Amino acid sequence: MVTVLKNFTNVITAVGEMYLFNKHHDNRVWASLFLMIISAISGGITDLSFNAVGYIWQIINCFLTASYSLTLRRVMDTAKQVTKSGNLNEFSMVLLNNTLSLPLGLLLIFVFNEVDYLYSTPLLRMPSFWVVMTFSGFLGLAISFTSMWFLHQTGATTYRQVNSFLPFLLIFW
Numbered sequence: 701m702v703t704v705l706k707n708f709t710n711v712i713t714a715v716g717e718m719y720l721f722n723k724h725h726d727n728r729v730w731a732s733l734f735l736m737i738i739s740a741i742s743g744g745i746t747d748l749s750f751n752a753v754g755y756i757w758q759i760i761n762c763f764l765t766a767s768y769s770l771t772l773r774r775v776m777d778t779a780k781q782v783t784k785s786g787n788l789n790e791f792s793m794v795l796l797n798n799t800l801s802l803p804l805g806l807l808l809i810f811v812f813n814e815v816d817y818l819y820s821t822p823l824l825r826m827p828s829f830w831v832v833m834t835f836s837g838f839l840g841l842a843i844s845f846t847s848m849w850f851l852h853q854t855g856a857t858t859y860r861q862v863n864s865f866l867p868f869l870l871i872f873w
Contacts, residue, residue, distance in 0.1 A: 705743075705758045707736040712766035714857040720770055723855060732861065769856040772797065776852065793848040794841065 711733050717723045779796065780788045809815060823829045851859045 702758060705740060705755075706762060706765070707740055708759075709762040709765045710736055710857065710860045712762060713769050713860040716766055716770045717773075717855060717857050720774065721855075723857075725857060729857065729861075766860070769851070769860055773851060773856045776848075790845055790849045790852060793852065794844045797844060797848065 714725055714729065714733055718725070775796070776788065776793055779793075818824065847859075850862070854862075
């Protein structure tokens with residue numbers, strides 16, 4: 701049900717683009733979004749258990765994910781206007797996005813007292829841990845770079861629709 705409800709994010713993003721960026725989508729986009737809504741309704745009918753708290757969290761997740769895509773697009777457009785060259789490459793966008801996430805990450809580290817755990821864990825003394833963490837960091841950088849490139853080349857709605865379609869491709873691949 702989570703996957704079906706996350707498709708609702710695409711509708712929120714498309715409507716947000718209409719109001720925030722004055723972008724008008726053609727009939728093919730709306731037909732695709734309509735099919736996603738029908739899919740969500742069909743999936744919801746067959747859901748045998750209903751947990752209101754779970755659905756509320758998922759709907760909040762949908763709105764926050766759509767807000768992230770739209771805000772990121774707005775920040776990218778604003779950053780392009782304030783740079784001297786008028787162009788912002790993908791590396792700069794990745795750096796900006798990751799820099800904006802640092803204060804929240806540091807806050808969570810101190811709120812949940814992760815510093816003590818880091819000092820006491822034996823994982824930090826294992827070379828294999830550092831290899832895996834370095835590889836994970838490079839993969840995260842690659843994902844962030846390709847996401848920024850794709851969002852830069854397309855719009856927030858296309859970005860969200862392709863993003864929601866990818867898990868289905870991986871399942872059947």
